[in-house]
Amino acid sequence: MKLRIDMIKENVKCENCGVELTEDNIYVMEINGQKHYFCCSHCADNYIERKLH
Numbered sequence: 001m002k003l004r005i006d007m008i009k010e011n012v013k014c015e016n017c018g019v020e021l022t023e024d025n026i027y028v029m030e031i032n033g034q035k036h037y038f039c040c041s042h043c044a045d046n047y048i049e050r051k052l053h
């Protein structure tokens with residue numbers, strides 16, 4: 001699920017690999033009601049994998 005971001009916080013970085021995010025590459029995933037920011041679905045999956053296991 002890719003969501004359009006109206007306002008991006010300053011210096012948002014991928015929570016998995018640390019890459020700086022822009023409107024073009026940002027990928028948002030809601031986990032337990034909290035928004036987490038990644039550069040791609042692969043990083044989101046990777047992050048969730050590490051969180052859950």
Ligand SMILES: [Zn+2]
Pocket residue numbers: 014015016017018019038039040043
């Ligand atoms: Zn990433």
